Structures are given as C-alpha cells and as structure tokens.
Amino acid sequence: MSSESAVVVDDVSKRFRLYSERNQSLKAALMRHGRARYEEFWAVREVSLEIKQGATYGLVGENGSGKSTLLKCIAKILRPDRGTIRTTGKLAALLELGSGFHPELSGRENVFLNGSILGLSKRELTSRFDEIVGFAGLEQFIDQPVKNYSSGMYVRLGFSVAINVDPDVLLVDEVLAVGDAVFQRRCQEKFSEFRRAGKTVVVVSHAMETVRTMCDEVAWLEHGRLLRTGRPDEVVDAYVDEGREDREVSSEQAESRWGSGEVRLSAVQLIGPAGQPTTHVRTGDPVTIRLHYLARKRIAQPVFGLAMESLEGVYVWAHNTRDAQWVPDAIEGTGSVDLTIDRLMLQPGTFDLTASVVTYDTTHAYDFLRRCLRFDVDHGTPRESGGLVALGGRWGFSPPTVLVVAATETTDGTS
Ligand SMILES: Nc1ncnc2c1ncn2[C@@H]1O[C@H](COP(=O)(O)OP(=O)(O)OP(=O)(O)O)[C@@H](O)[C@H]1O
Numbered sequence: 001m002s003s004e005s006a007v008v009v010d011d012v013s014k015r016f017r018l019y020s021e022r023n024q025s026l027k028a029a030l031m032r033h034g035r036a037r038y039e040e041f042w043a044v045r046e047v048s049l050e051i052k053q054g055a056t057y058g059l060v061g062e063n064g065s066g067k068s069t070l071l072k073c074i075a076k077i078l079r080p081d082r083g084t085i086r087t088t089g090k091l092a093a094l095l096e097l098g099s100g101f102h103p104e105l106s107g108r109e110n111v112f113l114n115g116s117i118l119g120l121s122k123r124e125l126t127s128r129f130d131e132i133v134g135f136a137g138l139e140q141f142i143d144q145p146v147k148n149y150s151s152g153m154y155v156r157l158g159f160s161v162a163i164n165v166d167p168d169v170l171l172v173d174e175v176l177a178v179g180d181a182v183f184q185r186r187c188q189e190k191f192s193e194f195r196r197a198g199k200t201v202v203v204v205s206h207a208m209e210t211v212r213t214m215c216d217e218v219a220w221l222e223h224g225r226l227l228r229t230g231r232p233d234e235v236v237d238a239y240v241d242e243g244r245e246d247r248e249v250s251s252e253q254a255e256s257r258w259g260s261g262e263v264r265l266s267a268v269q270l271i272g273p274a275g276q277p278t279t280h281v282r283t284g285d286p287v288t289i290r291l292h293y294l295a296r297k298r299i300a301q302p303v304f305g306l307a308m309e310s311l312e313g314v315y316v317w318a319h320n321t322r323d324a325q326w327v328p329d330a331i332e333g334t335g336s337v338d339l340t341i342d343r344l345m346l347q348p349g350t351f352d353l354t355a356s357v358v359t360y361d362t363t364h365a366y367d368f369l370r371r372c373l374r375f376d377v378d379h380g381t382p383r384e385s386g387g388l389v390a391l392g393g394r395w396g397f398s399p400p401t402v403l404v405v406a407a408t409e410t411t412d413g414t415s
C-alpha cells in the first residue's frame with residue numbers, strides 16, 4: 001500500500017445467501033433439522049483497486065453489478081468474505097436513501113444520532129448543528145419526524161451530516177440525483193472544496209455526465225467483477241457504448257412505406273468495416289450503405305436516395321444518385337446500389353436512415369421507406385465533445401504551449 005492511497009481494495013469478494021424456501025412448512029423445516037436451504041450468490045468477486053488520496057473516484061455499472069455492496073464493504077458496513085480493504089483517515093458514508101436515520105425521531109435527534117455514529121462527539125455536534133441544518137436548508141422542518149420528510153429532504157440532511165463530520169474519505173451512493181437543482185449545485189461546490197482540501201471522494205452514480213466531469217478515475221463493475229478502471233472519459237464511453245442494445249439487421253421495420261412499386265427496395269443494409277451488415281459502427285469507420293432493388297420491368301433513369309435523421313428527428317444529411325450525377329441509363333431485375341463512405345463523421349448516437357427510389361424528375365416515388373434502418377454510432381476516432389457530426393478539427397496554440405493532457409496517466413497514446 002503506497003502512502004498516498006486512501007483506499008486499497010485487495011481481492012475482495014462478498015457473498016450473500018439467498019434463502020429460497022420461505023413458504024416451506026414448519027414440518028419440512030424440522031425434517032431438515034432446522035437448517036435452512038440457501039443459494040450462495042457472489043455480489044462482488046475478486047475486486048482489487050486502489051484509490052489515491054485526494055482523488056474523486058467513480059463506480060459505475062448496471063443495476064445489481066455490486067457497486068453499493070462494494071461501497072458498503074469500504075464503509076465497513078459489510079464485511080467481505082474474502083480479501084481485505086484498507087482505508088486511511090476518517091470515513092463518512094452517505095449510502096442508500098435515509099439509511100442511518102430513524103423514521104420516528106425528529107431531524108434534530110437524527111442529526112445527533114447519525115453524527116455520533118459517524119464519530120462526532122455531542123459537543124462537536126452542538127457546535128456544528130446550525131451549519132448542518134443550514135446547509136440542508138431544513139431549519140423549518142428540523143423538529144419534525146423524518147418519516148414526514150420528502151426523499152430530497154432526507155438526502156439533504158444525510159449529506160449535510162456526512163460532510164460536516166469532516167471526513168478524509170467521503171463515500172456517496174447515488175443519492176445526489178435526488179436533490180433539487182440548487183442542492184445539487186451546492187453539493188458540487190462541496191465536492192470541489194473537498195478536492196481542494198485533498199480529501200477523497202468515492203461516488204456511485206448512474207449520472208454519466210456527472211461521473212465524466214467530476215471523477216479523476218472510474219471503475220466499471222459488471223456482475224460483481226471489475227471490468228476495467230481508467231480515465232473517466234474512456235471508461236464512461238466504453239460503458240455507455242456497451243449499453244446500446246444490438247439491433248436487428250432488417251429493412252422490414254420501416255416506419256412507413258409508399259410508392260407505385262415498379263421498383264422495390266428489397267433491403268437496406270449498413271455494411272460495417274468488417275464487411276458485414278451491422279447496426280453498430282464507430283465514428284470514423286469506413287461504411288457502405290447498400291440498397292438492394294427489384295425492378296419488375298425496365299425502368300429508365302431511376303434515382304436512388306438516402307436521408308438520415310438523429311433520434312430526436314434532426315435532419316442530418318441526404319444524398320441521391322442524381323445529385324451525384326450517377327444515374328444509370330436503366331435497370332431491370334435485381335441488383336444493388338452502394339453508397340461508400342470512407343469515414344463516417346457522425347458523433348456517437350442513434351440515427352435513422354430513410355431510403356427511396358424515385359423517377360428522374362423526383363416527382364414520383366417507386367418506393368419510399370421512411371426510417372427503415374436504425375443504427376448506433378459508438379465512440380471512435382476522431383473523438384470530439386458533442387453534437388451530431390464530427391468535423392475532425394485540430395486545436396493549435398500560438399505561441400506553442402505545454403499541454404496538460406489529463407489528470408490521470410494513460411497507457412495508450414492513441415486517444
Ligand atoms: N443484503 C443482501 N442480500 C442478498 N442479496 C443482496 C443483498 N444486497 C445486495 N444483494 C444482491 O447483490 C447484487 C449486487 O447488489 P448491489 O446493490 O451492490 O448492486 P448495485 O450495483 O448497487 O445496483 P444499483 O445500480 O441497482 O444500485 C444484487 O444482485 C443484489 O440483489
């Protein structure tokens with residue numbers, strides 16, 4: 001353990017027992033000599049990670065991936081079944097909503113109860129009481145039982161107590177999202193203050209933008225295992241990319257279709273870099289959009305067209321064979337038309353393609369397939385900050401300056 005580590009998790013596993021025979025009769029239980037049957041379930045498996053002092057560290061992962069369990073192990077609320085966790089300095093944890101609060105007691109009583117559990121003396125609590133209540137903005141409600149509090153009020157009080165304990169390491173589990181905008185802002189400020197004071201924060205969150213901007217390092221858990229750790233942009237992007245479900249490759253799902261039918265588009269495909277139809281590509285990938293057609297008779301000078309919209313319905317792009325001066329003299333029977341794109345300059349997101357084949361003067365549709373192919377773009381190269389399109393721009397400074405690339409080191413120089 002290096003001296004600057006605030007938390008070292010070493011090969012930690014946590015098991016729960018799931019008792020599955022709740023409605024068994026007493027007789028059956030006695031027959032088993034009172035031993036309950038259970039299944040073992042490993043909520044956290046062989047996780048090792050190190051959190052440096054002064055870091056803001058994020059834990060991400062889908063529901064049930066073990067984030068809260070790991071955080072509770074770090075907070076020493078749960079004991080790992082295997083492995084060890086070492087922490088340096090005073091810990092304060094803000095775990096699930098209202099945990100540590102007694103519903104029948106007033107806010108005031110809970111501040112004292114909760115604060116003393118977190119290690120403050122009665123004197124310390126008395127002197128900080130006004131500040132705690134003030135930060136939570138609960139002066140008017142402090143003598144009411146907390147069972148009457150809204151979920152936002154619960155969180156504010158819990159957070160306020162936790163930060164006023166003045167911990168070296170603050171553990172926060174997905175509760176910040178519950179507070180209103182003003183309170184969230186105040187929390188962000190508190191976190192910044194914490195950082196400047198060299199304190200360590202560990203946050204569990206599903207708010208990816210917050211994790212991306214707030215954290216210095218992020219760990220991604222999946223089914224209790226540590227999948228990867230690293231810079232927030234890289235880990236968060238990979239996590240978000242993975243979350244996109246695979247789509248079926250088919251053009252049968254057009255939102256609407258019309259046209260006289262002398263030419264039909266029998267399939268619309270997006271061909272990825274691997275040369276296979278896909279609905280999942282990356283920024284900067286070489287792709288081909290392929291339109292398969294069937295012309296029942298000889299059709300002179302047909303025009304094939306494509307258009308693209310974002311998921312929100314923003315019109316992103318369109319192109320057709322007439323504007324490209326690529327109109328065949330005539331088609332008949334089956335065939336296909338390719339639009340080859342060397343680099344797909346779209347930002348990560350979901351897009352819908354519309355395909356059509358129309359007459360040369362574009363006044364009559366043979367076949368028009370509105371939103372017939374939906375596809376996802378994941379992070380690739382170039383990696384730009386936002387919007388719908390990637391422009392592949394480069395920054396330059398004059399005079400030249402030394403660049404600080406990122407707060408944490410990166411192992412590959414490709415990004
Ligand atoms: N006390 C418990 N007894 C039995 N199983 C539990 C217990 N606590 C958690 N689990 C199980 O352990 C797994 C991990 O739960 P955990 O709460 O750590 O997930 P999480 O990553 O925090 O999820 P979420 O994003 O939904 O908060 C889940 O399958 C959950 O059902």
Ligand SMILES: [Mg+2]
Binds near residue numbers: 067068069173174
């Ligand atoms: Mg959780």
